[in-house]
Structure formats: C-alpha cells, structure tokens
Amino acid sequence: MDTRINEAVDLFQEVLIYGTERVIKSVDHPLWREYSPEQIQMLKLIDKETQVTSTRLAVLQAVHKSAISSRIKKLLQKEVIQVVQTTDRREKLLELTTKGQALILELDQVLTDYIGKLMSENIADEEIDQFLTIFRKLKKIIKMDGV
Template identity: 55%
Template sequence: MNKQIREAVELFEEVMIFGTARVIRTVDNPLWKEYSPQQIQMLKIIHKYGPITSGRLADVQGVHKSAISNRLKKLSDQGLIQMVKTETDQRAKLLELTEEGARIVLQSDRVLYEYLEQLLSGQVEEQEVEQFIAMFRKLKNILRWDGE
C-alpha cells in the first residue's frame, strides 16, 4: 500500500477516535451526558438517511444488527425515534426521528460546531479548510453507499 495513503488512513482514524473522545470529555453539555456517542450517531444517521431500516442502520454504523437493538429501544422509549411501516411491505419497519429526536440532533450539531470553530480558530487557514472540504467531497463520492 502507498505509504501516504496508509498515513492518511491512520491519521483519519486517530482524529475520529481521539477527536470524539476529546470533544465528549472537554465540552460540558448535558446532552452528551444523557446520550452515548453511539446513540447520538444513530440519531444523526436516521436524521440524514431516514426513514431507514435497522439493518441499514447497522450497516452504516458497522455493527451487527443485534448490537443496535438495545440502543434503538432506549431511543424509542425516550421518544426520540419511532417505527413506521412501509407502504410496499407492511412487515418492514422503518425508523424515523420524532420532533424531539430532530431537536437533539440539531442541538448536538450546534454544540459540536461551536466547539470545533473555537478550537480551530486561528489554527487553520481558510484555504486549508477549502482543501479539506474538496478532499472529503471526493472521498464521499468514491465511498458512496449503493442506492444513494
């Protein structure tokens, strides 16, 4: 494997793993004490791709379908998600956010964006941000899920 590609992947992984941990540890927000990072991620995925099946949600999160059942139950019990039937297959159930679930996603995003904007202010030039966006748009198109 190309050394630069390997380094890029390793850096990306480190930023994702340690960046998430730092944000959760540093930002004192009750939202992140009430919901786990995995629950927030599930809400964000449903917000972006919903209505979505639990199987597709498991694929996007990279976990076995049984691993998300408990999280889904908790989110449903808290009134953040709901199950809806499809028009074509009454047995199939799709997950969608409730209004409260959408509010939680927007609040989480706002807190994250404000923190990262403050953290990166004066550290990253506008041109670097533009390069970052261009590269991630390209990667998104290359890695796009089937059917999107």
C-alpha cells in the same frame, strides 16, 4: 502501494477515533450526558438516511443487531425516534420525531461551536478550504459506490 495513502488512512482513522473521544470528553453539555455517543451516532445516521431499517443501522454502526435493538428501545422511550410501518409488514423503518429533529439541531450546534473554535484557533483559512475540497471529493467517491 503509495506510503502517503497508508499514512492518509492511518491519520483519517486516528482523527475519527481520538477526535470522537476528545469531543466526548471536552464538550460539557447536558445532551452529551443524557445520550451515549452510540445513541448520538444512531440519531445522526437516522437523520442522514431520513428513514432507515435497524439492519441498515447495524451495518452502518458495525455492530450486532442486538446492540442496535437496545439503542432503538432507549431512543423510542425518549421519544426522539419513531417506527414507521411500510406496506411490507415485516419491514419497519425508523425516523426522527420532531423532538429528535430538534435534538439533532442542538447537538449539531454544540459540535459546530466546539469544532469551529478548535479549527479557528489552530488551522489557517486556506487549510480549511483544502480540507473541504478533499472531503467533498471523498464524499462524492464514497457516494458513487452506493454507500
């Protein structure tokens, strides 16, 4: 295999892992203290999926269903998600509440401000355009695989 692909995969993973860590350590906002990174990720996934089962969340977060159940319980208590009954009584879907939607907007703004500052200070405009082009392609390829 092309060594550039290996390097690209390694770099992508490192940016995800260490980028998340840096954001968590660097962003000083009350919401980052009130919600764990795993809870924030779950809220983002529910937002992207609109309605989602706990099983799907376990797959997307790559954790056991018991870990998901604990996160769901805490987010239900904070009234940022709610359970939606479907025609199949066994299936329960989760969705954001109005409070959860407002929370996501605020979290997104905090993250956008932080990453935007990092990028504007360290990355040229044409490099940002290249980044967008590549990530749009990757998203399209991944979505085609039914993820």
